[in-house]
Amino acid sequence: MYARPSRRTQSRGAELARSGFTDTEAAMRELDSPPLDTLDEQHELVAALARVADPDLALNGLSRLLASLGSRPERDELLRALEAGDGLAARVLAVLGFSSPFVDHLVRHPGDVRELAQAVADVRPDAEVLRRRLLEAVGADPEADAPVAVGDHRELLDALRVAYRRQLLELAALDLTGELEMPAVGCELADLAGATLEAALAIARAQLPDDAPRCRIAVIGMGKCGGCELNYVSDVDVLFIAEPVDGNDDGDGEAALRTAAQLATWAMRACSERTPEGTIWPVDAALRPEGKAGPLVRTMASYLKYYESWAKTWEFQALLKVRPVAGDRALGAAFVEAVEPMVWNASCRDGFVTDVQAMRRRVEHHIGSRNADRELKLGPGGLRDIEFAVQLLQLVHGRADETLHSTSTLQALAALIDGGYVGRDDGAVLDQAYRFLRTLEHRIQLRQLRRTHVVPDDAADLRILGRALGMRGADELTKRWRGETREVRRLHEKLFYRPLLSAVASLPGEDVRLSPEAALARLEALGYTDPSGALRHIEALTKGVSRRASIQRTLLPVLLSWFADGAQPDTGLSGFRHISDALGETPWYLRLLRDDGAAAERMAKVLASGRYATELLKRAPEAVTMLSGDAELAPRDPAQLTSEVVAGLARHDDPVAAIGVVRAMRRRELFRTAVADLVGLLPVRQVGESLTDIADATLAGALATATRAVEAQLGGSLPTRMAVVSMGRLGGREMGYASDADLLFVHAPLPSASDEEAASAATAVANEMRRLLAIPSPEPAFTVDAALRPEGKAGPLVRTLSSYAAYYERWGEIWERQALLRAAPCCGDPELLRRFEALIDPLRWPSAGLTDAQVREVRRMKARVEAERLPRGAHRPTHLKLGPGGLSDVEWCAQLLQLQHAGRVEELRTTATLDVFDVAVDAGLMRDEDRRELSQAWCMASSIRNATVLVTGRASDAIPVDPQTLAAVAQVVGYGPGESATFLDDYRRSSRHARAVIERVFYADPR
Secondary structure (H helix, E strand, O other): OOOOOOHHHHHHHHHHHHOOOOOHHHHHHHHOOOOHHHOHHHHHHHHHHOOOOOHHHHHHHHHHHHHHHOOOHHHHHHHHHHHHOOHHHHHHHHHHOOOHHHHHHHHHOHHHHHHHHHOOOOOOOOHHHHHHHHHHHOOOOOOOOOOOOOOOHHHHHHHHHHHHHHHHHHHHHHHHOOOOOOOHHHHHHHHHHHHHHHHHHHHHHHOOOOOOOOEEEEEEEOHHHHOOOOOOOOOEEEEEEEEEOOOOOOOOOHHHHHHHHHHHHHHHHHHHOOEOOEOOOOEEOOOOOOHHHOOOEEOHHHHHHHHHHOOOHHHHHHHHHOEEEEEOHHHHHHHHHHHHHHHHOHHHOOOHHHHHHHHHHHHHHOOOOOOHHHEOOOOOOOHHHHHHHHHHHHHHHOOOOHHHOOOOHHHHHHHHHHOOOOOHHHHHHHHHHHHHHHHHHHHHHHHHOOOOOEOOOOHHHHHHHHHHOOOOOHHHHHHHHHHHHHHHHHHHHHHHHHHHHHOOOOOOOOOOOOOHHHHHHHHHHOOOOOHHHHHHHHHHHHOOOOHHHHHHHHHHHHHHHHHHHOOOHHHHHHHHHHHHHHHOOOHHHHHHHHHOHHHHHHHHHHHOOOHHHHHHHHHOHHHHHHHHOHHHHOOOOHHHHHHHHHHHHOOOOOHHHHHHHHHHHHHHHHHHHHHHHHOOOOOHHHHHHHHHHHHHHHHHHHHHHHHHHHHHHHOOOOOEEEEEEEOHHHHOOOOOOOOOEEEEEEEEEOOOOOHHHHHHHHHHHHHHHHHHHOOOOOOOOOOEEOOOOOOHHHOOOEEEHHHHHHHHHHOOOHHHHHHHHHOEEEEEOHHHHHHHHHHHHHHHOOOOOOOHHHHHHHHHHHHHHHHHOOOOOOOHHHEOOOOOOOHHHHHHHHHHHHHHHOOOOHHHOOOOHHHHHHHHHHOOOOOHHHHHHHHHHHHHHHHHHHHHHHHHOOOOOEOOOOHHHHHHHHHHHOOOOOOHHHHHHHHHHHHHHHHHHHHHHOOOOOO
């Protein structure tokens, strides 16, 4: 039968629950057991337990520890401390009440309790004392130049672990009781790591045979170990340097290096190997030259040669945090002295900007999507944000300011504040955030002595973490942690960009002002190729007391960051200044940028992508409203464009004014398409379709305007009907930003008109169209090209249907029939366009296909194009049109398939290149893998062609040679900063594969 708890039991349980116990029944059983039952009836003990993070764990651990102590003197000392509530009791309970691995350690080694009694926060062991303690633990002489451990190898490994854990226990106790704080904790952990590596080297030396060649070896701490800010559980990053001992050089030091490599390998294993006493931590030498693929140990000369010749910027950033931690101290100090000048000149290196951007991407890439929002280290507003910002500012300004030469994040931040590179208020916020986040990281790792940077999502774990940090529970901890990360993220832009504004503008309350030289250095490091010009733009945008200047001072720190991430930061900043000069007094403009962060970021991306979209926006700054959402960037319906043009033309009698309406429509729609392209909303085929629709509407407007102008001259209606036929990329709906409009002009005289009168009027309309569209303008050119007409430029500009029919029947060559494969209605008389299509369909889609002779003729023409058309000096492998696997290869292959098979396969009767391949696969005319290779090559070449125009504002069929332009084009295509080589490799691979298909499909035996 169930017995109801007594009132005393209920009261006691409630007291324990208020004290933080979750399993009150288990706690009461422990407290009622000897010897705890004699401790002042547990009142003082319960009060002490209530102050630790996990009272349940503490009480259970205390019982286990007392049992393990048995009759040892330390047991009575601990009981007296618990009764008196002194410092020993607080430290023991703090450790027992937070970290179960430390509970297990104390149970195995109960004598280590005395270490907690003797710990003194005010007098901590320095690096030399720790070194001595750990060397003595493995029987090595600390006074020896190269200490050697003495004893059985397995026993030495256990002794090292016990000694290391003993020191760690002492430090953790002082940390958990608040007697020591960051950064002192991180510094002692780094010194302890150095001492452990020294003892590990001593163990490694004991394994060497007596006749092993002698060597000098130094261990260089990197990362948090080198920066004296190590975690409780972390990989320890190191470099190993070795030299022959004087008088023991075998000529090239190879024997000494082999010995050093053995020592380094064994020392690493001594730290990471698991024994009955557990493991310590992995030693990571991956930051060495060539990473894991490079030799583990190098000489000083080898290191310096590598850093002088091949090292990347991130490697110099890693060298910001180097210090000798073990081994030959003189050798280690010489290495640090030798590499220091290279570190502080890294910002002068070519590619510094792209390397820095690559580092940022690498940090973001390493965030696992599963825990991204709980990542203390790599997540937004995390520790790496602070460390990266501080290190980059050190690299930028440390070249001229030696006060920034510090390995510690907090010391470097203090120097940046003192030097005026970071505002005092902002610096204080970052300092506080860094201390808090590192302390939280330490607590998370201490809980299970496990390497992790992820804040747990379990409420019970958060409650215990919060109590360990002196907070009331999970909610308070989460609020503080989220608040700190928000502040860190907010200050990211300010760290780099706000001081640039203070260099040129009077900013009330701003306590940091860069010198002009420092501002130029920072802009140059961030990727601006004309820092002086950038400063002038910043000054023009921010000076003054107007509302516009005030809002732009608020916006610019963020915009400058986004510009720096773009392909051409200078173009972006210059464009923003022009747009702001044009619209700065317009209320909606500044309100849009201030209140719609997505629109502001999109504008920055577009402006910094290159000249094409920027120049369009300068001409029509009101188009900035399109940036507010994806819906605004969707290509407009062709019929809507045409009707808009027709309605606009009705308001103007003057042809030049009327064509201005058409130009305005084209300008706006080109910008819409360019923006959608740049932000990734339109794949390349849809870009071509959108540009084709814009061109069709433009030509329809030009035809209507030209017709009215000629009719005004004639004093009446045209004596003929007119139609315009699209050819080439226009007919295939594959226009690029700089494509010409290939056209044929057709007319049909009215019954009342003579042939001569009709032809004259039709020619006048066609010429007027070309004249109006060729009027000089700062906008992208739109060239009408009628060279594909019968007889080329020597033939009449306009022909009747019968004239076209007679020519093609008598004189038409195979290449002209091939050109007609891309013919499509453009604008003008619909019936005339229909009749023209009916005329040419049998010619371009012959029912019998091609004869063998005709196929050979097509191939001869293709070979002649390859041999004769490539511009002088052009690099064939990277020529997008005429190079191997380029656009011409792919398009000729599609057109030959059509000429051969469209007569019987109706689905091949299309003007779109890629549609031909899709149908050809379905019809069994080619393999699907060949279709994929050709389509990929065509899309990539077309994308590069478009990107070149977007970046430079000019057409080119060649991949840019200039490194800066090449990098910008690669970035617009979708590659990251610094990935130009990857971009080129990918194009060459794609075009090479496409050429292999061309050889097999285009040049295959037709029989």
